[in-house]
Amino acid sequence: MEPFQKLKGIVTLLDLPNVDTDQIIPKQFLKRIERTGFGQYLFYDWRLLDGHDLNPDFEMNQQRYRGARILVTRANFGCGSSREHAPWSLEDYGFRCIIAPSFADIFYNNCFKNGMLPVRLQEGQVEEIFQRVRRSPGYELAVDLVDQTLKSDDGLVLRFQVDGFRRHCLLNGLDDIGLTLQYEEKISEFERRAAR
Amino acid sequence: MKPKTMFEKIWESHVVHEEPGKPSLIYIDRHLVHEVTSPQAFESLRLSGRKVRRPELTFATMDHNVPTTLRSLPIADPISAQQIETLRTNCREFGVTLFDLDSPEQGIVHVIGPELGVTLPGVTLVCGDSHTSTHGAFGALAFGIGTSEVEHVLATQCLLQERPKTFLIEVRGQRPYGVGAKDIILSIIGQIGTGGGSGSVIEYAGDTIRALSVEERMTVCNMSIEGGARAGMIAPDEKTFAYLRGLKYAPKDFDAVVARWKNLPSDLEAVFDRKLEINAATLTPQVTWGTNPGQVVAVDSRVPNPADFADPNERKSAERALEYMGLKAGTRISDVSVERVFIGSCTNARIEDLRGAAQFVRGKKVSSKVHAMVVPGSQPVKKKAEEEGLDRIFKEAGFDWRESGCSMCLGMNPDILKPGERCASTSNRNFEGRQGKGGRTHLVSPIMAAAAAIEGRFVDVRQYRSN
Numbered sequence: 001m002e003p004f005q006k007l008k009g010i011v012t013l014l015d016l017p018n019v020d021t022d023q024i025i026p027k028q029f030l031k032r033i034e035r036t037g038f039g040q041y042l043f044y045d046w047r048l049l050d051g052h053d054l055n056p057d058f059e060m061n062q063q064r065y066r067g068a069r070i071l072v073t074r075a076n077f078g079c080g081s082s083r084e085h086a087p088w089s090l091e092d093y094g095f096r097c098i099i100a101p102s103f104a105d106i107f108y109n110n111c112f113k114n115g116m117l118p119v120r121l122q123e124g125q126v127e128e129i130f131q132r133v134r135r136s137p138g139y140e141l142a143v144d145l146v147d148q149t150l151k152s153d154d155g156l157v158l159r160f161q162v163d164g165f166r167r168h169c170l171l172n173g174l175d176d177i178g179l180t181l182q183y184e185e186k187i188s189e190f191e192r193r194a195a196r
Numbered sequence: 197m198k199p200k201t202m203f204e205k206i207w208e209s210h211v212v213h214e215e216p217g218k219p220s221l222i223y224i225d226r227h228l229v230h231e232v233t234s235p236q237a238f239e240s241l242r243l244s245g246r247k248v249r250r251p252e253l254t255f256a257t258m259d260h261n262v263p264t265t266l267r268s269l270p271i272a273d274p275i276s277a278q279q280i281e282t283l284r285t286n287c288r289e290f291g292v293t294l295f296d297l298d299s300p301e302q303g304i305v306h307v308i309g310p311e312l313g314v315t316l317p318g319v320t321l322v323c324g325d326s327h328t329s330t331h332g333a334f335g336a337l338a339f340g341i342g343t344s345e346v347e348h349v350l351a352t353q354c355l356l357q358e359r360p361k362t363f364l365i366e367v368r369g370q371r372p373y374g375v376g377a378k379d380i381i382l383s384i385i386g387q388i389g390t391g392g393g394s395g396s397v398i399e400y401a402g403d404t405i406r407a408l409s410v411e412e413r414m415t416v417c418n419m420s421i422e423g424g425a426r427a428g429m430i431a432p433d434e435k436t437f438a439y440l441r442g443l444k445y446a447p448k449d450f451d452a453v454v455a456r457w458k459n460l461p462s463d464l465e466a467v468f469d470r471k472l473e474i475n476a477a478t479l480t481p482q483v484t485w486g487t488n489p490g491q492v493v494a495v496d497s498r499v500p501n502p503a504d505f506a507d508p509n510e511r512k513s514a515e516r517a518l519e520y521m522g523l524k525a526g527t528r529i530s531d532v533s534v535e536r537v538f539i540g541s542c543t544n545a546r547i548e549d550l551r552g553a554a555q556f557v558r559g560k561k562v563s564s565k566v567h568a569m570v571v572p573g574s575q576p577v578k579k580k581a582e583e584e585g586l587d588r589i590f591k592e593a594g595f596d597w598r599e600s601g602c603s604m605c606l607g608m609n610p611d612i613l614k615p616g617e618r619c620a621s622t623s624n625r626n627f628e629g630r631q632g633k634g635g636r637t638h639l640v641s642p643i644m645a646a647a648a649a650i651e652g653r654f655v656d657v658r659q660y661r662s663n
Contacts, residue, residue: 015512018390020625022627022629022630030260033236082233084324105394109342113345177244177246180352183212187212
């Protein structure tokens, strides 16, 4: 997994709460057996008209957000299905950091497995970012997972918190399975105990 | 000894390793696998030269993608066919038991797990599917995981997990006529919201829950995820034990195991992080009006007005939902007509669901404006229904009677809504486009769906009580 330490990039907005994983990537694209190439299907029914032309009413499609690496959205992002195709499509599209007041549990967890950083902020802080981004085209944020801050050139400084273990794994790009296999002895011992 | 919740008892008995500041390594007793969320996991195993650690604890079937038409015909969609074939190859290569398309035990993974006795009280059970919470109805700790975690469980039979919080929902009182398990859980989600259970494992308790059948309990636990919860669970009791006795994978020393299972229920003085009480006597048949399961009202009420929502984001969400759903605020739910009816899914496609709907349908005809279909949750459910003559009742009324699978719950197979079509559905998600792009889904119980099929609109099933 690719480590995540620092990222500076354009911020784009998705101004809706409860965005479910069916919107992030619709079911017809879950039939593929690969892990890559899902970015073209991200927010498919919202972003595209009839599957090809960009929908001009979808805020993210505006020229000012081109090349965005950071997505800011509202509460309970990623609710619904457990499909890891959701973070795969966000990552493949170019996002590596998602900021919201809250995330659905499975989606939140899936992000960390794919080198993506979900950042939880308070509702008011998210609103503050929304306003700043709307005021200035090309608005950028610098995300620093080392000192857990978000900064912008216009002086915004916000602190966030990520659980220590997840932060450690993301900073170092560590693979969970490798870590767990260090406890092979304990797993075998558990199995012996359970068999008795 | 400190009193414990059922969740704590199961969790603590599965901890393999723990240290401060890190998630716990917990052991997974049962792993269910399906075709959609597993191919990338098996592929990674192959690339890293790893094996499935406990193939005998891993069970696979194909359900999401499968056609519900004649099984003898080839699968028309080549990408679906490839995904299904990939599962076959992976199960063969890694030694995993597969209930293939032609198996008499094939079905929706959350229907067949319990039918086979794979799901048992006190076990930890995972699957790459959010509705894994269904299995909590047996007093198991069961939750959905992503594909990376599927790979993790295949390789290690363990998962790294943060300990969730505990949330007790007590439902008490006599449930009125016409109010089903689906109405109980939809009411709960309407109350707590789609993110209300985040970070928590819900235990459903109280005399109303105890009075539910095992299958009804599965309906309740199934939709825990729709309230944002990690898992839902219900203490096992005599009904649970009777359901499991003699099933294919149930323990052979059944009575000895039952004695252990009896220790699972939460201790009387156990402390939960959060509690909620629901009075069952006040519950009504529910119909969702919006595009998430928390946007739900009683069948005898009206489509809400977005202006009445205090939270600006919820207001915006409601406005958007009404636009998508093609509904006007203030419309009576009973004035909303439907063109499609879907009785199926891991929420409501078990034999009791079909019996309830068939009883309602018997001797009636599906409205000429409606296309209605019944998709049994599994081949055993289908067989049992046919033995009982339920298929004839449905077919004579004008329903399509199909083969088992997830079908129109998520529309990965050919069963989808056309843009603008409105559907009364017994499934679990009414998200935009869930049942097909532009399709409009209203979640209801099986008898509410049956009634909508006959009348061509939503009707309050309580009005049939005297008949």
